[in-house]
Amino acid sequence: MDNKNCFHCGKEYTAKEEIQFDEKSFCCVGCQTVYEIFSRNDLTCYYDFQSAPGATPQEIKGKYDFLDDEKILSKLLEFQENNTHIVSLYIPHIHCSSCIWILENLQKLQKGISTSQVNFTQKKVRITYNSEITSLKEIVYLISSIGYEPYISLENYETGKKVVDRSLIYKLGIAFFCFGNIMLLSFPEYFEVDEFWIEKYKPFFRWLIFFLSLPSFFYSASGYYVSAYKSIKSKMLNIDIPIALGIIVMFVRSVIDIVFDFGQGFFDSLTGLVFFMLLGKLFQQKTYDFLSFERDYKSYFPIAVTKINPNGQEEPCQIYKIEKGDRLLIRNQELIPVDGILISPKTSLDYSFVTGEAVPIEKKSGDKVFAGGKQIGGVIEMEVLFSVSQSYLTQLWSNDVFQKKVDQKHKSITDMMSQYFTPALLLLAFGSLIFWLFINAYMAFNVFTAVLIVACPCALALTAPFTLGNVLRIMGNNKLYLKNAQVIEQMAKVDTIVFDKTGTITSSLKSNIEFIGDDLLDDEVMRIKSIIRNSNHPLSRKLYDFLPESSLTEVFHYEEIIGKGMIATIGKDTFKIGSLALLDKPEGSEENKTTKVHVEMNSVYKGYFEFNHQYREGLHELFQQLHSNQYETIILSGDNDGEKEYLKSILPKNTNLIFNQKPEQKLQFIERLQKQGKNVMMVGDGLNDAGALAQSNIGIAISENVNVFSPACDGIMDATQFQKLFHFIHYSKNAMKIIYMSFGLSLLYNAVGLAFALTGKLSPLFAAIIMPMSAITIVSFVTVLSKVYGKKVRI
Missing domain, CATH: 3.30.70.100 (Alpha-Beta Plaits)
Incomplete structure (x- = not known):
């Protein structure tokens, strides 16, 4: 009776079990039902990606x-x-x-x-x-x-227990057992001992070696066969094909040798090959696990949330130090970093970072609020239920909704190498086999197997991810936290750097502030402080710290207009605090152009707070370094040009200074630069610059003691590291150099190994030993170089 395969799951069944539906054959009603579901919902292209990809559905009634x-x-x-x-x-x-x-x-x-x-x-x-x-x-x-x-x-x-996959360890252990015992039993053959008892039992030992090799051949090496089969089936040649082919050729050749008494075969080399290949794979897996652990551990964002201490005072607290029971203050546009209970009477939260839907959700006192929500409106207080989940914040940051379409050339280099390397390797191996068959048939299979193994591009495939992962970790140690490894390559291509002014090249912690206008009453100062307490803008934070301590009052209505300022109601009084544009007055009406925050109460102009900014330490040196290395530098500010002349005096002459830019104008400006072929880095504070950060090729948000988490940015840099920006960019360029040098080293290893293999001077066993050694060499090489190049970043 002919057996058939199910159209859905591929399972073999007899003609008696067959179920026909829609001119297709199924092994059971379950598979037929799944096909019907897909067919009714126009999802039958499920079967186009791979033939018989499905699984037979199980009976689970009541199970869940x-x-x-x-x-x-x-x-x-x-x-x-x-x-x-x-x-x-x-x-x-x-x-x-x-x-x-x-x-x-x-x-x-x-x-x-x-x-x-x-x-x-x-x-x-x-x-x-x-x-x-x-x-x-x-x-x-x-x-x-x-x-x-x-x-x-x-x-x-x-x-929180995780299921650990130990299959590789089991395969490695069995491969080692087989390899060790076969080597031990092969010693008499190695030394060509001719004692009577050895000659008498030689066939027995050879067949014993054969049976010892079977677990290694069928179980330990099974991963290579499966990978090679899937690769061929998908019509994409991967690096496991030559390895699987080499193992099979060695096994078949060894069996022929002992059956026809041509010799002892290559079972020692075969099991040694499998053992050392798996050892290399384990090394690679542990390397990736190490990088993943380092990334998770070091990826704490350099952001802080405002904590209210037991005395009622506000103090910045790094998010990973937040504990259950703490009381937090969340301002307008700040991200809620932890799950908690709302203490304030009511609020609105935007969970678009989590759900992708920007519909505000109303909350009232006592309701649970989840990490990832963005506060909309005034300031709120909440009590922490759980400590911060760093992996959850990282997940939000890496959400597909906020991913940019970045160039991934380093990946394509590896893929391209593997794509062309494998066919070339197979061609070379079969060519050498045919050539040696005419010279020495015994050596032909040795050469063929050695070529397949020694030229395996495992080290080639390991180069880019390990280098970039290591650089990512080193940058994290120096308080520049990048979203992923692809950002490093994009950073290496940057030729134009755009800086925001307020909160970016100026410090939000230092500033000389003076109020000019009618004297403010103590009650008015208290109400102004209560209003600006809601805002996260750098000028608001400076002004809040500048105003004297006082009891705060409840703000009934609060609205913050990005790029303009705040409108709020306290009692019967309406305040407008911000730029002249918010007060419906032309910017040109200012006599002395400096950075100002204007105050209006009930349509009566009260005056303005004048800011004399404190620029960040190392600003002049940073711009000189960028200028000396041919980077185009631009300051793109939403402020007026009151400090333009001062900036001209401290910055290189070719620095482009542009002021009075609204958030949408900043985005359009960067877009124009990109259309000119520029690779643009935007450095901003993560608040008003969110659109520009998202539009740029790479966006870096500067973080001080404010929660400026922005999924639109590619990296978050601690404000204390601002003067190191050039070194970070230069380090990313060196990272790409390391990758290219590692590619060269890997190819050199392959070339030398092939030269020995093609001439028959390299045994398959030795090829198997030096193959994982090449991966160790590459990893050591990139580790040392990345640390050497990374020393300047730690200045």
Whole structure:
């Protein structure tokens, strides 16, 4: 009876079990049902990415009834606000592009699901859904019905335990056992001992060696066969193909040798090859794990939130020092860094950073507020429920909604190398095999295998990610926190740097302030301080610190207009605090152009606060360094040009100074620069500059003791490191040099190794030993060089 394969899952079945539907064959009703679901929802292109990619759905009726329990549900959900719920589910069956495609199109299968994003490496899907339309239980049943049943363990959610994949360790252990014992049993053959008992039992020892090699060949090396098979099936040649081919050729050749008594075969080399290849893979895995750990640990954003101490005083506190029970002050446009309880009477929160929907959500006193919400309106107070989740903030920062389309040339270099390297390697290997068959058939297979192994571009593939990961870590240690490794290459290409003025090249901590106008009453000063307490703008923070301590009053209505100022109501009085544009007065009416914050009460002009800015330490030296290295520098400010002459006197002559720019004008200016072919870096304070930071090729937000977290930026730099900006840029250029030098070193290793392999002077075993050594050499090389180049950053 002929066996057939299921159209959906690929499982083999007999003709008796066959179910025909829509001119296609299925092994069971479950697979047919899944196909029907896809067909009804116009999702049959699921099968275009890979043939038979699905899994047979299991019977799970009643299995997930516990998801109706609100207490359990609250532990599983990442985010729960009104009708918007977010959950991450672990899906063990995720294995190919078809899985990604169908799981990211769940909204077509189930009403109420708005988005679903797959993390392929972690085999997780993050689902955002409307709890009024659907439930987590319904979603779990849906994805289970299409063959993607999630693994839900409350123990994992409560204790944070992670399932550790130890398969590589097991394979390495078995490979080492086989390799060690085969080497031991092969000693008489190595030394060509001719004693009677050895000659008598030689066939026995050879067959024993053969059986010892089977676990290593079939189990330990299985990953290479699977990878090579999938690569060929997808018509993309990867670096595992020559490795798998070399292992199979050695095994077949060794079996032929002992069957026909040509010799002992190459089982020692074969098992040694598998062991050292797996050792290299383990080294690479540990390297990536180390970088990931360093990134997670060092990626604390240099931002602070205002904490109210037991005495009622406000003090800046770094976010990772926030503890349960602390009382926090959140101003307008600040991000809530932790989950907590709202103490203030009411507020509105924007959760677009989390959900992608910019619809303000009303909250009242006693309601729970979630990390990631942005405060809209006046200042609020909240009590902390949990300490800050750094990984959650990093996740927000890396949300796809805020990702830029950056050039990823370093990736394409590696991919291009692998793309052309593998076919060239296979051609060279088969060419050398044919050549040596005419000279020495015994040596031909040795040469063939050695060529396949020694030229493996593993070190080549390791170069770029390890270099950039190491540089990312070093920059983090020096308080420049970049979003991802791709930003480093983009930074290396920068030729134009645009600086904001207030809060960027000026310090928000130091300033001489003087009030000019009618004398303010103590009550008026108290109310002005109460209003500006709500704002996060650098000038507001300076003015708040400048005004004398006083009891604060409640602000009933507060509105902040970006680039202009604040309008607020206290009692029956309406205040306008900001620029002349907010007061509907022309900018030209100012006699002495300096940075000013004007005050108007009930349409009566009271006067203005005049600021004499304190510029950041090292500003002159930084601009001189940038000028000397051919960078175009521009100051793009929303302030008036009152300090233009002073800036001209301290900055290089070719520095372009542009003032009176609204936030949208800054964005348009950067866009014009990019159309001229410029690679633009924008350095701003992360508040009024959000649009410009997002538009630029790379946006860096300067952070002082204010929560200026902005998903639009590519990096956050501690204000104390401002004078090191040139060194950071120069370091990114050196990082790219390291990558190119590492590529050269890897190619040199391959060239030398191939020269010996092609001439028959390199055994497969020795090739297997030096292959992981090349990866260690590359990693050591980039580590040393990145640290050497990184010394200047620590000045």
